[in-house]
Amino acid sequence: DVLVRNAETVAVYNINPHREEDEIDGFQAAGNNALWQFETMPLMPGVPHIYKVVFTFDDDDNARETVRYVRLIPGRIVTLVY
Numbered sequence: 001d002v003l004v005r006n007a008e009t010v011a012v013y014n015i016n017p018h019r020e021e022d023e024i025d026g027f028q029a030a031g032n033n034a035l036w037q038f039e040t041m042p043l044m045p046g047v048p049h050i051y052k053v054v055f056t057f058d059d060d061d062n063a064r065e066t067v068r069y070v071r072l073i074p075g076r077i078v079t080l081v082y
Helices: none
Strands: 009-014 026-028 035-038 050-056 065-071
Touching (some): 009 026
Antiparallel strands (some): 050 065
16 A cells, blocks of 8 residues: 555556566555555465655656655555655
8 A cells, every 4th residue: 555645646566586576466546546456476485575666746757756665565565655
């Protein structure tokens, strides 16, 4: 879960060099435009799971991006509040 107010877009990318997927599928929650939800494929134990979260706050193609990194843990829901 990513909780961010007034974001135009939110994208999550797997930065592990042995990744099975690049961009994580997600959506903006209905009824709460500040909540974005993403779900990865099953995480393998013993492998670091670091993901890059990219926010934009303007619909312009040249809009400045804000980046944060999160570490996911198998079996847990991680919430990033920005």
